[in-house]
Amino acid sequence: MTLDGKCPSGPIETAWDTHRFNMKLVNPANRRKYNVLVVGTGLAGAACAATLGELGFNVQAFCYQDSARRAHSIAAQGGINAAKNYQNDGDSVHRLFYDTVKGGDYRSREANVHRLAQISVNIIDQAVAQGVPFAREYGGLLDNRSFGGAQVARTFYARGQTGQQLLLGAYSALSRQVHAGTVKLHTRTEMLDLVVIDGRARGIITRNLATGALESWIGDAVVLATGGYGNVFFLSTNAMGCNVTATYKAYKKGALFANPCYTQIHPTCIPVSGGYQSKLTLMSESLRNDGRVWVPKSAADATKDPSTLPEDQRDYYLERRYPSFGNLVPRDVASRNAKTVCDEGRGVGHEVDGQRRAVYLDFRDAIQRVGKSTIEARYGNLFHMYTKITGENPYESPMRIYPAIHYTMGGLWVDYNLMSNIEGLFVLGEANFSDHGANRLGASALMQGLADGYFVAPPTISDYLARVGWGSKITAEHEGFKAALGETNDRIQKLLNIKGKRPVDSFHRELGNVMWDKCGMSRTKEGLEEALKRIPEIRAEFWENVNVPGENKGVNQSLERAGRVADFLEFGELMCLDALERAESCGGHFREESQTEDGEALRDDVNFCHTAAWEFKGVETAPTLHKEALTFEHVKLTQRSYK
Secondary structure, three states: OOOOOOOOOOOHHHHHHHHHHHOOOOOHHHHOOOEEEEEOOOHHHHHHHHHHHHHOOEEEEEOOOOOHHHOHHHHOOOOEEOOOOOOOOOOOHHHHHHHHHHHOOOOOOHHHHHHHHHHHHHHHHHHHHOOOOOOEOOOOOEOOEOOOOOOOOOEEOOOOOHHHHHHHHHHHHHHHHHHHOOEEEEOOEEEEEEEEEOOEEEEEEEEEOOOOOEEEEEOOEEEEOOOOOHHHHOOOOOOOOOOOHHHHHHHHOOOOEEOOOOEEEEEEEOOOOOOOOOOOOEOOHHHHHOOEEEEEOOHHHOOOOHHHOOHHHEEOHHHHHOOOOHHHOOHHHHHHHHHHHHHHHHOOOOEEOOEEOOEEEEOHHHHHHHOHHHHHHHHHHHHHHHHHHHOOOOOOOOEEEEEEEEEEOOEEOOOOOOEOOOEOEEEOHHHEOOOOOOOOOOOOHHHHHHHHHHHHHHHHHHHHHHHHOOOOOOOOOOHHHHHHHHHHHHHHHHHHHHOOOEEHHHHHHHHHHHHHHHHOOOEOHHHHHHHHHHHHHHHHHHHHHEEOOOOOOOOOHHHHHHHHHHHHHHHHHHHHHHHHHOOOOEOOEOEOOOEOOOOOEOOOHHHHOEEEEEEOOOOOOOOEEEEEEOOOOOOOOOOOOOO
């Protein structure tokens, strides 16, 4: 199989505009003849469904939550990037493009990243028109703050609720189309399989989470905007319901899964406090604008009250090691450095399993410089959240933070049009692999989700529909739908019939421990091989000993979780295999065998300057690896440095 990204030729600055002009169009009177299925109603999904509905297409939108407003996009706190250059500090589309390629450690597709940077300026205008309450300066212009991996202020924000406010904007646009009748919204509905007929995505199988009923849905195109797979680690900053099922089921039907080992560790998370936890809480990266990260210089001082330690006994290790970027280095760099100082015994906070895994994020100097009221205006809701969780006042004592699983850069492989190798299957936002390489810069997730949903997918989907036409229609009686429906029902009944002794979460936690230890913040050949031996053993016991109570009637959350964990138990193996095959370090993928003398990620551009896209061959059969070569004509390949 040859992977063709279908990137347009010509100058990269005009490539998207030229490509869009050359796309085929669907006459407005003909759009109502097409039916598009959009799975997921976060920023990417809601934006896409609303825009297609506004254009006049018939859209069926699905989410497993009880409201589209509960999508995990709501959890994004710090902001959204855009190259508006309101600060007049040297930003531009090209600089955002450059920072994103560099931040991803030169493992992303240049054409997609440049388009993202170009569209970023339109996203802000769209959101403002929708009423998103971005912070403003005294003169009325939208305010900006800095995020990691950039030396300019390009992040637009609404206090620490940016994701929520942007989602409300997209939800209002979606609701307008629901009212108009172009979009039908199906809540509490989970996609459990993809239907592919004659090489084209033609529908999905869903389960009604309120009744247990399985249903077939037919479409001329299918859009997956279902987020990432960070919950394979069990403990993560993701909402408890986030899962890999939709994209993994598409993978099992022939869609290639690209770079699954690229997972992001966020450096600014409230540390683990005990084995009873089921998730972790993120503290926005924006806090590193004013907070200073440090640990005691001596391990003997790790248990002391931080207020008693004088300046000469504090190690502001990010400022010391990276004087140009300081506390605003990219997430992968900040995370590895936090792990290093804790490994040295200088971690602070409570002991968990005999280790102190936390560093300080201190606002003392910022409060002295600009005043408590200013800090409160910038981060007040985040400080309130920290106090509610920890019982500590960050205005008076430093926050304690530690890295945690957050975002996933890997996802289904897509071409420039955001279509997978399966015709008619489009993949948006975090569910695809296309824009962030091996590490995402902070505040770029919201940017990609809205760019894909509002501006990229609508014209590319229209182009696809215009090319295939509305020719032969199929029904739910087609053998492809009947087979998928039968397979889905059999899998559900198999889970219910096991009647073992262990609860679902015990298997999920065990898998998560293996993934974190062997495929987490750092990875080794030996550790990954151990994981690849252990995961099939956990999976085998799951199918023999899991206890899924209840029936497939009405609400059964144990059954929901069992299906998702079953997919994680297969997908985790693919992640470790990808991490083992990629014998280099790049971005968030840190192989201990491949590092510079001072502990930075060391790429191997000769052997691994490619996207690794995996083809499913069977649960117990090794997948086939396909490679898309990455070329860099506008950003020079070089060892990444933030010093």
